Each structure stands twice: as C-alpha cells, then as structure tokens.
Amino acid sequence: MRRNISKLTLLRCSNCGSDLRGLSTDVIFYCSECGRCWISGERLSPVSIEFVRMGDSDSVFLPFWKIDASVNIRNRISRKKSSASGVGRFREFTGTERGLTESDAGSKKDRFIFPAFSTNLVLSTGVRMHSENFLPEKTEHGKRFSVIGGSVGRDDAVLLTRAVAVGVEVNRADYLASVDLDIEVHAAGIYAIGCTPEKNVLKINGSEIGILYAAINDSDEIIKQNQDFSD
Numbered sequence: 001m002r003r004n005i006s007k008l009t010l011l012r013c014s015n016c017g018s019d020l021r022g023l024s025t026d027v028i029f030y031c032s033e034c035g036r037c038w039i040s041g042e043r044l045s046p047v048s049i050e051f052v053r054m055g056d057s058d059s060v061f062l063p064f065w066k067i068d069a070s071v072n073i074r075n076r077i078s079r080k081k082s083s084a085s086g087v088g089r090f091r092e093f094t095g096t097e098r099g100l101t102e103s104d105a106g107s108k109k110d111r112f113i114f115p116a117f118s119t120n121l122v123l124s125t126g127v128r129m130h131s132e133n134f135l136p137e138k139t140e141h142g143k144r145f146s147v148i149g150g151s152v153g154r155d156d157a158v159l160l161t162r163a164v165a166v167g168v169e170v171n172r173a174d175y176l177a178s179v180d181l182d183i184e185v186h187a188a189g190i191y192a193i194g195c196t197p198e199k200n201v202l203k204i205n206g207s208e209i210g211i212l213y214a215a216i217n218d219s220d221e222i223i224k225q226n227q228d229f230s231d
C-alpha cells in the first residue's frame with residue numbers, strides 16, 4: 001500500500017500509530033487504518049468525518065467542510081429592480097425610501113458545505129451546494145478509503161463559511177443592496193464526498209456541480225493519490 005512518492009507528507013495517527021498520507025500542503029489527514037480524521041496545528045486534533053456518495057469505481061473521495069452555524073443578519077437591504085435610477089445622488093437610507101426594503105434581520109441556523117481542498121471556486125461551489133440543499137443519501141463505511149488534498153484548516157473554514165453565507169444572500173432572488181452578517185459556528189466536520197473525474201471537471205457525485213480541474217490546485221496529484229489507494 002505504501003508508495004514512495006515525494007509529495008507525500010508522513011505523520012502518525014495519534015490513535016493507532018499508522019502513517020497518515022497527505023500532500024505537503026495538507027492539514028487534514030484521514031487514517032485509513034482506524035478511521036479517525038485529524039487536523040494538524042500545533043498538534044493533531046480530531047475532527048469528525050463522514051463518507052457520502054461513494055459512486056462507482058472511478059470515484060475518489062475529496063474532503064469538504066461541513067459547517068453548522070447560526071447566521072446573524074444584522075441588516076439586509078434589498079431594492080426593487082426599477083429603483084436603480086437613483087444612482088449618483090447621495091441619499092440617506094431611511095428604511096422608507098421608495099424601492100428599498102429592509103428585511104430578514106435576525107438569526108437562523110444553516111449548514112454550509114464547501115471544498116476543504118484548495119480551489120479558487122470554493123465560494124461559488126459553496127453557494128451552489130447550499131442552493132442544492134446538499135445532503136448525503138447515506139453515509140458509507142469509511143475505513144480503507146483515502147482522503148487526500150485537505151489543505152483548508154479550521155480557521156480558514158470559519159472565514160469561508162461567512163463568505164459563503166454572504167454569497168447565499170447575494171444569490172437570492174431579490175436585488176441585494178447590502179447585507180451585514182456574522183456567523184457563529186456550532187459544529188465543524190468533514191464530509192468525504194465521492195467525486196468522479198470527467199474530461200474537464202471533477203463531478204460531485206449525485207450533483208449537477210462539477211469543479212474545473214484548472215481551478216483545483218494539485219488536482220492531478222489529489223486524484224492520482226486517491227485512485228492509487230483504491231487500486
């Protein structure tokens with residue numbers, strides 16, 4: 001099973017002592033011997049992992065963050081499409097101005113899922129996964145699988161969650177003028193989601209979403225490592 005590949009970083013599982021496989025930029029490490037998942041920092045900390053949408057034999061598991069958070073919207077202002085003509089004149093928003101409505105202030109619980117691997121499409125992918133209401137059909141038994149490429153740590157994941165939450169607001173059907181929100185993370189875990197390598201994209205199994213290889217750092221290496229493991 002072990003291969004001599006220079007890009008692999010070797011750490012040891014704090015639970016069973018097995019080697020943890022990952023790329024040199026990885027911070028998320030899955031132990032395929034005992035099924036624990038770790039995030040490296042000053043030391044290895046445990047993080048929950050679930051395997052979903054295994055797919056067929058071509059599939060590889062890529063790591064995604066699954067963040068449960070409260071989204072606290074302090075202020076959200078939308079406008080009617082027809083009110084765009086007021087541009088250029090300074091006007092103070094009073095809440096009663098024609099065409100502008102203030103709405104939806106308050107807190108709501110929500111789940112955000114977005115890539116934990118390095119891609120410059122992380123926000124748009126997160127917004128699309130949110131609008132798809134992405135849920136697993138069932139979780140798979142994870143031992144003996146490989147999950148390579150998780151380079152987005154927990155702190156960055158929290159920042160990205162807020163960015164995705166803003167993206168979700170922008171993406172709604174009204175015409176957003178401004179939104180001010182913050183988030184409070186209640187739980188952060190990893191979804192290892194089956195993805196199928198296609199011609200130009202890595203397709204998320206059971207989804208319409210494909211992520212361009214060109215947008216994924218180390219896409220060749222991530223897919224190769226994960227496929228090698230399942231051979």
Ligand SMILES: [Zn+2]
Binds near residue numbers: 013018034035
């Ligand atoms: Zn282990």
